[in-house]
Amino acid sequence: xxTGNVGALLRVEPLKWWLYGTTLADLSPDEGCLPDFSHARTxxxxxxxxxxxxxxxxxxxxxxxxxxxxxxxxxxxxxxVAVALWxxxxxxxxFLPRGFAMTCWEVLFETAEQFGVExx
Numbered sequence: 001x002x003t004g005n006v007g008a009l010l011r012v013e014p015l016k017w018w019l020y021g022t023t024l025a026d027l028s029p030d031e032g033c034l035p036d037f038s039h040a041r042t043x044x045x046x047x048x049x050x051x052x053x054x055x056x057x058x059x060x061x062x063x064x065x066x067x068x069x070x071x072x073x074x075x076x077x078x079x080x081v082a083v084a085l086w087x088x089x090x091x092x093x094x095f096l097p098r099g100f101a102m103t104c105w106e107v108l109f110e111t112a113e114q115f116g117v118e119x120x
Contacts (some may be wrong), residue, residue: 001071010073012084025090042101047091079107
């Protein structure tokens with residue numbers, strides 16, 4: 001990921017980038033395309049000192065500092081649902097397909113309750 005003052009650019013696949021937190025006014029067709037997926041995904045953030053431990057219960061990838069440092073973007077799965085996961089300076093940012101967002105939220109919430117986590 002590359003972050004700036006107004007947003008972030010997330011590389012979710014080798015030739016696919018997501019622009020998060022801002023929009024581009026215009027882009028030449030020779031440079032790429034700008035489909036609007038803002039209504040297709042739900043954003044959920046998990047943070048705290050034990051966030052990696054909580055999330056590793058559901059992730060097929062290691063989320064420790066050495067293997068998933070701040071700025072990493074991973075295409076992975078959460079409870080059998082394909083998700084994008086970005087480790088930002090604020091925590092772990094999940095981009096969940098909207099149709100599966102409640103199911104994924106419930107899984108994350110139930111795990112967080114075991115750690116005494118507060119939802120804000």
